[in-house]
Amino acid sequence: MIQVQQLTKRFASRGDSGVREIVAVDGVTFSVQPGEVVGFLGPNGAGKSTTMKMVTGYLSPSAGTAKVAGFDVQTQTREAQQQLGYLPEGAPAYPDMTPESFLKFCADARGLKGEARKKSLEKAVARTNLQGVLRQNVETLSKGFKRRVGLAQAILHEPRVLIMDEPTDGLDPNQKHEVRALIREMAREGGSEKGKAIVLSTHILEEVDAVCSRVVMIAKGKLVADCTPAELLAKSRYHNAVTVTVRTPSGARVREELLGLSGVKTVEIAEDQVREGAATSWTALPHEAHLGPALAPKILELCKQRGWNVDAIRMETGRLDDVFREMTVEKALGTGH
Amino acid sequence: MAGWHAVFKREFGGYFATPVALVFIVIFLVLAGVFTFELGGFFQRGQADLRPFFDFHPWLYLFLVPAVAMRLWAEERRTGTMELLLTLPISPFGAVLGKFLAAWAFVGLALALTFPIWWSVNFLGEPDNGAIFAGYVGSLLMAGGFLAIGSAMSASTKSQVVAFILTIVVCLVLLLAGLSPVVNFIKGWMPAGMVEAITGLSFLTRFENISRGVIELRDLLYFASLMVVCLVITTWVVGSRRQ
Numbered sequence: 001m002i003q004v005q006q007l008t009k010r011f012a013s014r015g016d017s018g019v020r021e022i023v024a025v026d027g028v029t030f031s032v033q034p035g036e037v038v039g040f041l042g043p044n045g046a047g048k049s050t051t052m053k054m055v056t057g058y059l060s061p062s063a064g065t066a067k068v069a070g071f072d073v074q075t076q077t078r079e080a081q082q083q084l085g086y087l088p089e090g091a092p093a094y095p096d097m098t099p100e101s102f103l104k105f106c107a108d109a110r111g112l113k114g115e116a117r118k119k120s121l122e123k124a125v126a127r128t129n130l131q132g133v134l135r136q137n138v139e140t141l142s143k144g145f146k147r148r149v150g151l152a153q154a155i156l157h158e159p160r161v162l163i164m165d166e167p168t169d170g171l172d173p174n175q176k177h178e179v180r181a182l183i184r185e186m187a188r189e190g191g192s193e194k195g196k197a198i199v200l201s202t203h204i205l206e207e208v209d210a211v212c213s214r215v216v217m218i219a220k221g222k223l224v225a226d227c228t229p230a231e232l233l234a235k236s237r238y239h240n241a242v243t244v245t246v247r248t249p250s251g252a253r254v255r256e257e258l259l260g261l262s263g264v265k266t267v268e269i270a271e272d273q274v275r276e277g278a279a280t281s282w283t284a285l286p287h288e289a290h291l292g293p294a295l296a297p298k299i300l301e302l303c304k305q306r307g308w309n310v311d312a313i314r315m316e317t318g319r320l321d322d323v324f325r326e327m328t329v330e331k332a333l334g335t336g337h
Numbered sequence: 338m339a340g341w342h343a344v345f346k347r348e349f350g351g352y353f354a355t356p357v358a359l360v361f362i363v364i365f366l367v368l369a370g371v372f373t374f375e376l377g378g379f380f381q382r383g384q385a386d387l388r389p390f391f392d393f394h395p396w397l398y399l400f401l402v403p404a405v406a407m408r409l410w411a412e413e414r415r416t417g418t419m420e421l422l423l424t425l426p427i428s429p430f431g432a433v434l435g436k437f438l439a440a441w442a443f444v445g446l447a448l449a450l451t452f453p454i455w456w457s458v459n460f461l462g463e464p465d466n467g468a469i470f471a472g473y474v475g476s477l478l479m480a481g482g483f484l485a486i487g488s489a490m491s492a493s494t495k496s497q498v499v500a501f502i503l504t505i506v507v508c509l510v511l512l513l514a515g516l517s518p519v520v521n522f523i524k525g526w527m528p529a530g531m532v533e534a535i536t537g538l539s540f541l542t543r544f545e546n547i548s549r550g551v552i553e554l555r556d557l558l559y560f561a562s563l564m565v566v567c568l569v570i571t572t573w574v575v576g577s578r579r580q
Contacts, residue, residue, distance in 0.1 A: 056424045059579050081426040088424070092417035094347075096354045101347075108343035109425040153421070 001161050001197035002032040002055065006064035009050050009221075024050045026221035027064065032214075034160070035195030037187045039202060039212035039229075043328050047221040048201040049089055052165050055199075056086045068161050082110070085159035089166055091150025095139035099130050099149045102138060103156060110157045120156050127182060128152040144175040151179065155186065162186065164200040168207060180211045187213075205320040208232075219328035229320075235327075236318030240292025243270060243283045244299050245311040252308065258284050261298050263291040279311045340427030344435025345442075352443050361405065365447045368397055373454065385462025390454055391472040391548045395512055395541055398483050403504035405444060406487020407497040409436050410575065414495045423579070430572045437488050437568055444480045448473065468550030475547030478560040479540055483508050485567030492574040508540070515539025 009025040025047040032038050042048050053059040055066045057073045057080060066073045071080035093102055103124065107117045125131060128148040133141055138149060147167065154162060167183070168176040187195050202208070208215055208229050215232050217225035225232060233239055248254055258267045263286050270281035284299065286292045296315055303310050352358040369390065373379050377389025413419040422432055458464045487504040494500050513519050514535050524532055536542055543556045 053420070058420050058424050078426045078428065081424060084424075086421075086424045088417065088420040090417060092421050094351070094418055095416060096351060097347075101350065101354075105343060105347040106425065108346065109340050109427050111340075111426070 001034050001069055002199065003067040004028060004030050004051070004055060004064070005066075007051060007054055007061050007066055008063040009047070009054060009059065010062040023221050025054070025061075025218075028218060028221070028223050029064075030216050030223065030226055032161075032197040032199055034197050035187055036214055037183060037198045037200070037212050038214045038216055039208040040199055040216050040218070041202060041205075041208060041225075041324070042218040043203060043324075046218050046328065048218065049165055051218070052086075052163055052199070052201060056084060056163055057081055058088075082157075083159055084161040084163060085154035085157065086162075087150045087154045087164040087167055089169075091147045093138045093146065093149050093153070095137065097138055098135050099125075099138060099141075099145075099152070100134040102149065103152055106153045106156055112157060120158070124152040124156045127155065129178075144171055147171060147175070147179070151182070160196060162196050162198045164198070166202060167200050168202070168204065176207075180207070183211050187211075205324060208320060217324075217327055224327045230317075232323055233318030233320065234289065236320070236323045237285060238283070238316045238322060239318035240289045240295075241283050241285045241316045242292065242295045242299055242313065243281055243316060244303070244313045245279050245281045246303055247279050247309040247311065248306075249308075252306065254280070254282055254308075257302060257306065258282060258299065261295070261302065263287055263295055263298075281312075283316070340425065341431040341435035341438070344422075344427065344432050345439045348436050348439030349442055352439075358443070361401065361443075362447045362450060365397070365401055366450060368401075369393070369451055369454075372397065385458055385464040387454065387458055387464065387469050387472055388548075390451075391476060391544075394476045395479060395544060398480055399505060399508055399512065402444060402480055402483035403487050403490075403501050403508065405440050406484050406504055407491055407500040409440060409488050410492040410571070411494055411497045411500045414578075415497075419578075423575075429575050430568070433488065433492075433568050433572045433575060437484060437564075437571075440484050440488070441477075441481050444484065445477055448476060448480065465550065468548075471550045471552050472548040474552060475544050475556075478547070478557070479544050482511075482540060482560050482563045482567075485564040485571075486511075489567045489571045489574060492571045511538060511540050513539075513541075515541030515543075515545075 007025055007028045008023070011022045011024055013020050013022045028047070028051055030038075040048050040051070050059065054061045055068065055073060057077045060074065068080040069083040071083065073080045093099075097105070103121055104117075107121055112120055125134065128151050130145070130148055130152055133145050138146065141149070147170075151164075151167065154164065164183075168179050171179065183198060183200065187198050189195055200207075200211070212229055215225060215227060215229055216223065217232075225235075246254065255267045255269070258264055261284070264284045265287045266285045268283045268285065270283050284295060286295055292315060296313060300310065300313065352361075372393035373387075373390040377393060379389050382389065410419075413422060423429065427435075455469060458469075459466070483504070486507050487500070490503040490507065491497075491500040494503070516539075520532065520536055523535065527535075537559075543559050546553060546556050
């Protein structure tokens with residue numbers, strides 16, 4: 001549904017040392033299928049918004065192509081834009097308008113007429129729970145409502161492709177939950193064949209876990225990962241590590257004992273201080289991820305032998321922030337592309 | 338031009354969503370009255386025509402029309418709605434045209450509300466209503482020309498104040514080019530062809546021709562082409578922001 005090929009954007013930037021060229025997006029290639037929710041991940045300034053602006057036809061790429069539902073965004077801009085709904089960053093809307101008149105304007109601009117227009121408006125308003133504020137000026141609305149107005153505008157015409165730039169940024173936990181539920185619902189609608197192709201950018205990692213079926217990660221304008229969230233987690237060094245919370249008598253050498261187990265590579269302490277008698281969490285990282293599952297029984301056995309009280313034990317799936325940091329800072333800088 | 342009517346509807350309605358419309362119309366009508374009756378000596382002249390009324394329109398528009406035009410694009414860029422507008426399936430020229438026509442219709446409405454003066458002059462005497470009609474046509478065309486220039490200026494900046502000042506400066510140059518002291522000044526040292534070209538560019542000469550009751554094709558073409566050229570420039574400026 002979305003095909004992005006070698007998309008590149010260069011900006012001229014005037015600095016102290018004269019005009020300099022900045023490569024905001026550098027040869028990014030990815031595609032999105034119907035029914036998929038792709039999380040577009042990267043630190044601030046990585047080129048997420050610029051990529052989205054090119055895919056939606058707001059910015060012209062310096063090189064490469066973007067296709068939406070088969071239409072080239074550069075040469076068939078109107079056709080492509082008919083197929084897509086877009087929530088720009090910060091959900092801009094005309095401050096002097098009411099959500100009602102704003103949505104009507106969007107419906108007119110998209111060529112919706114008569115009964116179809118009325119139904120689309122009703123549906124979009126109901127889905128985003130805007131009924132209570134329809135006649136209130138947009139500038140007087142709370143951030144959460146403004147975002148919903150932006151979402152309503154994006155889904156108004158039942159687009160096949162939905163692109164959202166930081167849809168939950170700045171919302172409170174309840175509002176985030178609502179928006180995510182809405183996104184999941186839209187992706188599922190009509191089965192995987194007819195579902196929407198959804199792309200949302202974020203730098204909030206929990207969001208990836210919560211809604212995305214795939215992750216595209218960029219750093220410094222380059223693509224650094226394109227995989228499922230589970231695959232991304234598997235790249236974490238904490239993947240399949242075992243964290244155990246134990247109460248030990250004083251003088252117990254927990255770290256050394258854990259390191260003594262076969263398959264354990266390193267042991268990290270999960271909390272700042274070891275207090276006598278108090279519970280302490282230790283994380284044992286396996287040499288290789290596949291050794292992880294065998295580790296837990298061994299650790300439990302060890303604790304039993306030593307007479308330590310086990311408060312909790314769990315196997316970690318991986319830590320996204322860890323992967324994120326590694327891929328966007330270390331990888332992008334370290335390999336020096 | 339796809340989608341221009343949706344933009345037109347939104348923009349035109351937008352004037353009335355805030356006190357902008359009311360303030361503009363009131364100021365326009367008050368100033369038009371002051372100019373006509375105080376400065377123009379409407380009653381003292383003892384003639385049943387609207388010359389003193391129309392004579393001040395260029396100077397009235399010089400400040401009021403840029404105030405309407407300044408927000409056309411500068412506001413979109415400031416609030417970030419430009420991104421929204423240009424990712425709707427509307428052609429850039431359609432958006433430019435819709436905004437321009439809405440502003441023009443709004444100024445046209447303000448102009449139409451001066452009808453009591455037409456009514457008064459008909460009550461007091463027997464004016465040449467054909468000439469008055471021509472005066473209104475000329476005034477509306479001139480407002481369109483000012484607005485089209487303002488539209489291009491507004492597209493090139495994020496700041497409404499800058500757009501306002503730039504528009505005034507450009508419009509003032511175009512007005513002055515036809516004012517007799519200026520014409521006499523340049524006549525002294527410029528070749529005749531050049532003088533003619535400069536005065537030919539002026540709003541004032543064209544407007545005076547029309548408001549005398551002579552609607553000539555070349556004057557209509559002048560205003561029409563000025564508007565088209567400015568709107569094409571606006572479209573180009575709006576598009577160049579996407580590079």
